[in-house]
Amino acid sequence: xxxxLFKALADPTRRTILDELAEKSGQTLFEICARLSMKHxxxxxxxxxxxxxxxxxxxxxxxxRREGRYKFHxxxxxxxRQITERWPxxxxxxxxxxxx
Amino acid sequence: xxxxLFKALADPTRRTILDELAEKSGQTLFEICARLSMKHxxxxxxxxxxxxxxxxxxxxxxxxRREGRYKFHxxxxxxxRQITERWPxxxxxxxxxxxx
DNA sequence: TTGATAGGCAAGTGTGCACTTGCCTATTGT
DNA sequence: ACAATAGGCAAGTGCACACTTGCCTATCAA
Numbered sequence: 001x002x003x004x005l006f007k008a009l010a011d012p013t014r015r016t017i018l019d020e021l022a023e024k025s026g027q028t029l030f031e032i033c034a035r036l037s038m039k040h041x042x043x044x045x046x047x048x049x050x051x052x053x054x055x056x057x058x059x060x061x062x063x064x065r066r067e068g069r070y071k072f073h074x075x076x077x078x079x080x081r082q083i084t085e086r087w088p089x090x091x092x093x094x095x096x097x098x099x100x
Numbered sequence: 101x102x103x104x105l106f107k108a109l110a111d112p113t114r115r116t117i118l119d120e121l122a123e124k125s126g127q128t129l130f131e132i133c134a135r136l137s138m139k140h141x142x143x144x145x146x147x148x149x150x151x152x153x154x155x156x157x158x159x160x161x162x163x164x165r166r167e168g169r170y171k172f173h174x175x176x177x178x179x180x181r182q183i184t185e186r187w188p189x190x191x192x193x194x195x196x197x198x199x200x
Numbered sequence: 201t202t203g204a205t206a207g208g209c210a211a212g213t214g215t216g217c218a219c220t221t222g223c224c225t226a227t228t229g230t
Numbered sequence: 231a232c233a234a235t236a237g238g239c240a241a242g243t244g245c246a247c248a249c250t251t252g253c254c255t256a257t258c259a260a
Contacts, residue, residue, distance in 0.1 A: 002115075003112060006106075006109045006110050006112075006115065007110060007247095009106045009109065009110070009183075010106050010107060010109070010110035011247090011248075012103060012106075013248085015102075015106065018187055019186075019187075022187055028206075028207090029206070029207065030205085030206065030207090044248090044249075044250095045249065045250060045251085046206095046207085047207095047208085047209095047249080047250070047251085048248070048249050048250075050207075050208075051247095051248075051249080052248085068206095068256095068257060068258075069205070069206050069207075069256065069257040069258065070206070070207090070257090071206075071207070075187065077184075077187040077188065077189045078189050080183055080184050080187055080189070081184065081189065081191075083109075083180055083183055083184070084177075084180055084181065084183070084184055086119075087118055087119075087122055087175065087177040087180055088177065089177045089178050089180070089181065091181075107217095111217090111218075113218085128236075128237090129236070129237065130235085130236065130237090144218090144219075144220095145219065145220060145221085146236095146237085147219080147220070147221085147237095147238085147239095148218070148219050148220075150237075150238075151217095151218075151219080152218085168226095168227060168228075168236090169226065169227040169228065169235070169236050169237075170227090170236070170237090171236075171237070
């Protein structure tokens with residue numbers, strides 16, 4: 001469960017994908033491929049990116065919706081909260097209520 | 101840099117070590133070994149644990165202090181904040197001031 | 201229908217890394 | 231001094247995983 005989350009975050013390419021989805025929501029696979037190649041000089045095959053997206057989706061960090069032949073990808077950063085909840089710091093609130 | 105952080109979190113045994121240090125601060129290598137074995141049924145060699153601690157220390161998640169022949173390990177969860185700062189959610193504050 | 205676009209499935213390869221084993225150094229107690 | 235304890239270094243092994251290649255399906259435009 002949390003296993004998938006940390007595994008997904010372990011790869012630098014996947015983290016870059018999260019960055020891209022944070023910047024522009026609802027991108028397709030090809031769009032992500034293009035941006036990785038252009039902006040980040042990452043020459044990775046389309047299938048490589050597809051597999052990364054599958055891992056991110058398994059972790060709950062990416063959600064997808066199909067429309068016709070397009071598949072749009074959206075970032076969901078919510079699962080990340082369980083990290084700071086598991087190991088709280090003096091300043092980070094542990095479980096519940098960030099701003100009452 | 102952030103690379104080390106995510107790599108450190110990627111391993112389940114390392115996350116368990118963080119849990120243990122969160123529960124009891126200032127443990128020695130042998131103490132951690134014992135607790136992993138007893139509480140978590142993890143039979144891992146002492147050297148294995150030592151290598152894990154090195155990775156955690158490289159990530160800034162564990163800080164150490166030497167006293168005589170003992171080396172005490174302390175958890176430092178602060179680096180984890182850069183995760184939720186990098187991909188903020190509606191409820192998690194992004195950069196700066198958690199509770200002024 | 202044909203061709204182009206968007207995506208998926210499956211098998212193969214190479215490398216990073218978790219883990220072990222064996223030996224070595226340093227501090228403490230008797 | 232010696233033995234016991236706490237830890238470190240270095241080389242070897244095996245497996246998980248990132249990435250590619252090749253082929254297949256589905257939707258859209260001409």
